[in-house]
Amino acid sequence: MIEKDYSLSPRVDKMGIDDRVARIKARSIKKEAKVQGLKMILNMIDLTTLEGADTDGKVRQMCYKAIHPHDSLPDLPTTAAVCVYPTFVKTAVKAVKGSGVKVASVATAFPSGHSSRKIKLMDTKIAVDNGADEVDMVISRGRFHSGDYNFIFDEIAAIKEACGKARLKVILETGELGTYDKVRRASDIAMDAGADFIKTSTGKISPAATLPVTLVMLEAIKDHYYATGRMVGMKPAGGISNSKLALQYLVMVKETLGGKWLTNEWFRFGASSLANDVLMQLEKQASGNYQAKEYFSID
Amino acid sequence: MAKKKDIAIDYSSDWNFAPAPESTAHIKLKKKYDLFIDGKFVKPKSGKYFETINPATEEKLADVAEANKADVDAAVKAARKAYDNEWSKLSGKERGKYIYRIARLIQEKAREFAVIESLDGGKPIRESRDIDIPLAAAHFFYYAGWADKLEYAFPNRKPQSLGVAGQITPWNFPMLMAAWKIAPALAAGNTVVLKPAETTPLTALKLAEIIQEAGLPDGVVNIVTGYGETGSHIVNHKDVDKIAFTGSTGVGKIIMKAIAGTNKKSTMELGGKAANIIFEDAPIDQAVEGIINGIFFNQGHVCCAGSRLYIQESVYDIVMRKLKDRMQALVVGDPMDKNTDIGAINSKKQLKVIEDYIKIGKKEGATVYQPKCAMPKKGYWVPPTLFTDVAQSNRISQEEIFGPVLAIQTFRTVSEVLAKANNTPFGLSAGVWTDKGSKIFNMTTKLNAGIVWANTFNKFDPASPFGGYKESGHGREGGLHGLEPYLKFDA
Structure with a gap:
């Protein structure tokens, strides 16, 4: 077998990506399409807390919110998952038990990824042993910039193996990659190495997720699907705090990958404040009026 | 896993755009x-x-x-x-x-x-x-x-x-x-x-x-x-x-x-019959967007439309697949709906012209592709249309159709595509898609067209002169x- 040369990954033209994004942003999502879209968004959120100051109490409160986003509105879905540090996985698993909400844990020396393979594997194993359904790993961006693509591939493959049944999301940290060409390259490596999801950002670096970068990754997912028949999920994370923008992401998924990807099995939003904006919009659609943000819980 | 040849993306979805009509209430037209x-x-x-x-x-x-x-x-x-x-x-x-x-x-x-x-x-x-x-x-x-x-x-x-x-x-x-x-x-x-x-x-x-x-x-x-x-x-x-x-x-x-x-x-x-040229080293996904903008902008009623598409043979299959996928997302219909991508044909007369050319293309033996799309009953409509298996000697690749109809040919070398692109009585515009800067400059100096776009298409600016040969x-x-x-x- 000839080893794949990732420096030959398809090229991306920024002007063209921007043009396509402009078309997607011009879509007008109204009425029942909006309500349906907002509920889908809520159901695709990985409600996240990744602070140095996190505690068991904070995590439990967030888990309750994930299950009960806004009880005064009937027929609301839960969020897709909660996303925490490995040390809080046990707490989260207990808190969401029986609700259908998944527990995702960041791992592999999140967010910088600067640590040894041994520690990263152990980090992953702790998360999985404690019951995480999903692992959000970071790639070693330094090695990636050095052109050490085999290292990146092997690391992802090793973590994937350590995940066992847990689904693996691979964070590319696109804000540190510099060009869309490199985003495409990193996406290809991650998918070939076994990623179940590719994810834009840790949320610790600006810019985090953007529409153009997500489009580049969705096109990569499409090419991977055609080449292998394997579906890979997408998770833009960070920087998506309002419903209008989130709806534009859904349009992008619909027009790039089709309806099959429009479930939380294949698309996620990594966000914390997005949920309340979605709830505010849903409340508006139901009652006709906007309510003050004090009416929406902030867990 | 599906077999490779059976893999296709299904663009139907349970989530569809609701009608989003632009209001016409504020328009006061005289009788x-x-x-x-x-x-x-x-x-x-x-x-x-x-x-x-x-x-x-x-x-x-x-x-x-x-x-x-x-x-x-x-x-x-x-x-x-x-x-x-x-x-x-x-x-x-x-x-x-x-x-x-x-x-x-x-x-x-x-x-x-x-x-x-x-x-x-x-x-x-x-x-x-x-x-x-x-x-x-x-x-x-x-x-x-x-x-x-x-x-x-x-x-x-x-x-x-x-x-x-x-x-x-x-x-x-x-x-x-x-x-x-x-x-x-x-x-x-x-x-x-x-x-x-x-x-x-x-x-x-x-x-x-x-x-x-x-x-x-x-x-x-x-x-x-x-x-x-x-x-x-x-x-x-x-x-x-x-x-x-x-x-x-x-x-x-x-x-x-x-x-x-x-x-x-x-x-x-x-008039025009612009060559839109896709090289194998092009950013393919964006080139596909350029093909769409080139031919379906304003229902193809554009004198500088990229109505002749030349795809380098080594990437022909992938470009065609991506182009057809992209066309599934095009919304054809009511021009007043904010989500419409392709509106109505301008007049009954032009509708006839376009329909005649589609017949000519079929008669010439070219293969026609039109995505399934529901068209309004009244009014003048043509679905976005591709013709493959087209030759330089076909009328659909020589004459201006002025509609959403694209004639697609393949090429093998730079000199071949240059000769074919210039092999037309028109000379208004052209497009070149490649990641290689030197290739762009080589092409732009040799294409006989008043406007040449590189890695984009149908871009206009008041400061930029427009006109043909x-x-x-x-x-x-x-x-x-x-x-x-x-x-x-x-x-």
Whole structure:
């Protein structure tokens, strides 16, 4: 077998990506399409807390919110998952038990990824042993910039193996990659190495997720699907705090990958404040009026 | 896992766009439009009116006056009088002020213009709102800036205005083409008699209202509506100094014959059959977007449309797959819906032309592809159409179709594609898609086209000259080059 040369990954033209994004942003999502879209968004959120100051109490409160986003509105879905540090996985698993909400844990020396393979594997194993359904790993961006693509591939493959049944999301940290060409390259490596999801950002670096970068990754997912028949999920994370923008992401998924990807099995939003904006919009659609943000819980 | 050849993406979805119609409630169309001559709306001496309809519904929008010879005479007379007595005596700075005022008024009423443009012409509201009208305003702003700087634009050449400019505009970009013609003419110090196309006269008439509102001296801009015959009265009028025409190559030739031997200057912006060339090292996903913009923009009613697609054979399969996938997301239908990508064909006549070419293509043995899309029952519609297995000798790859119909060929080498791209009587535009800069420069110097886009397509800017070679016409509109045809020089 000839080893794949990732420096030959398809090229991306920024002007063209921007043009396509402009078309997607011009879509007008109204009425029942909006309500349906907002509920889908809520159901695709990985409600996240990744602070140095996190505690068991904070995590439990967030888990309750994930299950009960806004009880005064009937027929609301839960969020897709909660996303925490490995040390809080046990707490989260207990808190969401029986609700259908998944527990995702960041791992592999999140967010910088600067640590040894041994520690990263152990980090992953702790998360999985404690019951995480999903692992959000970071790639070693330094090695990636050095052109050490085999290292990146092997690391992802090793973590994937350590995940066992847990689904693996691979964070590319696109804000540190510099060009869309490199985003495409990193996406290809991650998918070939076994990623179940590719994810834009840790949320610790600006810019985090953007529409153009997500489009580049969705096109990569499409090419991977055609080449292998394997579906890979997408998770833009960070920087998506309002419903209008989130709806534009859904349009992008619909027009790039089709309806099959429009479930939380294949698309996620990594966000914390997005949920309340979605709830505010849903409340508006139901009652006709906007309510003050004090009416929406902030867990 | 599915077998490789069975893999396909299903673009159907449980989540679909709800109708998002642009409101037409704020639009006040008159029942009847008269001719705009000497600063006033006047009844036509012909006594005749014709209907303009909405091509998406086939419903009548308004009656519009048909100018005969006497009407055109009156318009030219008014333009001459305004030129002699007022406009030619104003300083460039003062002329510029009026043009700026028109530009601002277009911006103020942009939504109204966009809605009328889409009602009258069938183009999607997204395009009229985001492209046609903002660009029209931008052209007035751009040329307003040149009005007092002609001496600097053409140093040591003593630029002088010509007199009365006769202008004939097409139905594909009614408002934008009016702006392309009126703005440089006024900036250069000329007065204008303009005839908009008979199927889309309403935005030009709305522009006449704005010109009134801007307080332009009476007769500086006159707008006479009518068919080709009205146009011929302008072309043959002895007191017209310049003809600016945008339209078909056939009519362009008639005009050039008519003005041969006269002192009339001319610019002709005629047909095209642009080659859009995709190399194997192109950014493929964006090239696909460029193919879509190249041929389906404004239902393909674009003289510079990328209607001949050349794909390097090594990437043919992947480009075709991506192109067909992308076409699944195109929304065809009501031009007033904000999500519509492809609107109505401009007229019954043009619908027939396009349908005939689709028949010709099939007869020539080419393979046709049209995505499944539900089309409205009333109105004029053509689904986005691809032809593959096409040869250079097919009529569908030689003749301008002016519809959403793309003729696709493959190529193997740079020299082959250059020869094929230039193997056409037209020479308006071309597109090149490659990640390699040196290849772009090599191609752009060798393609016989007035406009060559690299890694993009159908991009317009007032500062950039537009125009063609060979049967695509002569003269340039836009940029400094666009001023020159409206001026004469001592040196």
